[in-house]
Amino acid sequence: MVPSRRRLLQAAGTATAAALAGCSADVLGDDPTAEYALDVDAIDASPVEYALYEPSDDELFGAPARTALDAILPDGRHTTYGYAPLPEDAFVEHDGTYYQTEQVVTGRKRLERPLVRVEPVAEDAVPDDAVLVDALDQPSARPLKILHSYAQTDGETSTADLLRGDAYVMRRPAELDSRLVTGDLDGRVVTMTDSGTWAYRVEMRRERVVETAHTALAIEVAASREQFREVVFGTRIDVDLAPGDLPAGARSRLDRAIERRTYTETTPLSDGFDALLSALGLAGVDSAANGRLLWYDGRLHRYGLYVDHDPE
Helix, strand or coil: CCCHHHHHHHHHCCCHHHHHHHHHHHHHCCCCCEEEEEEEEEEEEHEEEHHHHCCCCCCCCHHHHHHHHHHHHCEEEEEEEEECCCCCCCCCEEEEEEEEEEEEEEEEEEEEEEEEEEECCHHHHHCCEEEEEHHCHHHHHHHHHHHHHHHHHHCCCHHHHHHHCEECCCHHHHHHHHHHCCCCCCCCEEEECCCCEEEEEEEEEEEEEEEEEEEEEEEEECCHHHHHHHHHHHHCCCCCEEEEHCCCCHHHHHHHHHHCCCEHHHHHHCHHHHHHHHHHCCCCCCEEEEEEEEEEEEEEEEEEEEEEEECC
């Protein structure tokens, strides 16, 4: 469930809006108003199926993950340098037994790696043979887009932690076989748009860098599907409810939220909605809570609450 742009802006501005609303209440003598929106999306999978991790089909991330799983299941180890191929604490199944992946740091090693850097090029200096970044495959395009974001935000981008200084280190197998590493793009100009804006000259160098060793292994958590279902409910499901667990007012509002995918009330909240929020573990949420899982009436749902302290 992805919150709308409006709701994200609402959540980001909650503290300020609440403070202003409080000031207005003091001046005008009226209670501040807030809108509470409960979003509920049904998940078309059982809790067991939903909890299991399956690598993607792409070459960049999926292939290293599959290689790691083949190596660690059922009782092996797999070490990579500079990156972790598997998500932390992922649940996987092998021959009817269920495991959770773990990754630990087991040292460091100095390795020679290809590093990518870019230098901005003025729009009027972009050559005719410039390469459009979207014409490249993912292993080549992704590092260039990350470097572009870094350059445009003066290093404040959320992906800055993927860089070493001003360089992107090519590590994954698909990256090491990419056009960037073969040298095909070294010295070439790459543009982010068809019009030639946001252009960069690519520089490739091989340097020796110290890489962290990430070792993956699998820990058995259940010997059967029934046992694993209990593990899932103990670790992934936030709330487990039956219709009879809720008072009538709360139950009717949850049913409406499921049917319409959203249910909204403006303060003061009804007793039924207040009881529902408490049952869902959302009492006291002041801005937003998202990505939670509910098992209700034999079906899995993802839910979230968004509070607008200045509704239109």
